[in-house]
Amino acid sequence: MNIAWKEIKKSKIRFLILGSIVFLVSFLTLIISGLSNGLSQDNAALIKDLPDGQFYMNEHANETYNLSRIDESTQETLVNEQKDAAALSIQMGFVNDADDKQHSVAFVTSTDSNLFEKVEIGEIVLDQSIEEDGIKVGDAVTNNQFGGEFIVKGFVDQKKYSHAPVAYINMENYQEIYGVKEMQLVFVPGQDNAQAIDGLQSFSNKEFLSTIPSYSAEQMSLNMIIWFLVVISGMLFAIFFYMMNVQKIGLYGILRALGVKTSRLFGMMWYQMFFITAIALTLSVALSQGFTMIAPEGMPFILTLEITIQLSIIFLIIGFIGATLSGFQIRKVEPLHAIQQGEI
Structure with a gap:
């Protein structure tokens, strides 16, 4: 050398x-x-922070979660039979603060699960990034498609979806805003191999990320x-x-x-x-x-x-x-x- x-x-x-x-x-x-x-x-922090598992959406949705609707009986069977399983929906929207300023958010609602924030009717939990815009715990925010007000219950760290802050709301409030009863997805954690279910298509966490527009x-x-x-x-x-x-x-x-x-x-x-x-x-x-x-x-x-x-x-x-x-x-x-x- x-x-x-x-x-x-x-x-x-x-x-x-x-x-x-x-x-x-x-x-x-x-x-x-x-x-x-x-x-x-x-x-996609909302998805990437979840444990490995399987997402299920309607097979006729063309791998587009927005078009997916899970039959209520199928959803109930999956959630009850699979440990820690949860049905959830994600939809882009906005909230207005006290000054009537709009803030883009990704509304997320789910059945009872430790994987997602539990929110009561009329409450909302926001990603911490939106706190920089001046919204604080206890503030009231509104949505044009919602008849009442959301009271900010708290903030979560690093929960984004499609480059928008996540906003957790109660299932009943979500159904009122978007006029739907069926959930878009069912997530079953810990499944290495997807379970074959009639009418549903399965995706691993990585595969589901590919269904997110622009990702x-x-x-x-x-x-x-x-x-x-x-x-x-x-x-x-x-x-x-x-x-x-x-x-x-x-x-x-x-x-x-x-x-x-x-x-x-x-x-x-x-x-x-x-x-x-x-x-x-x-x-x-x-x-x-x-x-x-x-x-x-x-x-x-x-x-x-x-x-x-x-x-x-x-x-x-x-x-x-x-x-x-x-x-x-x-x-x-x-x-x-x-x-x-x-x-x-």
């Missing part, structure tokens, strides 16, 4: 340029990952950008080391003539790759974690340590693959030919 280190010191500018590019790409990837995760939570498109776009950046970093390593290897053909020829094994030459290249990537990733991880502390309030940015470690490992693997692919030409080096062709 002494040769590898001497080369890094001799060609500081080259390795500094590569390290800078890897730093920028990895930093941008971590930032976009944090934004993707934050938007995912902002779009799949939003996440797919951001994930494509992330993986595109990862692939770019691998190509950068491959191109950089390929050009370096072309310039060092003569050196490799002499080393091969002196009996240096090909595996040692690869080891030298891997050492350089790891050294550059480790420094670049350390800086990008530190800055991205620092960004979580200074990110603007209200910006959906969540970069967990788990995601950071996973992406760092992926970058190291991609760098290793890129460097290795570029090094295959080393195995074909003929010492005498390389010495005649190259200059030291």
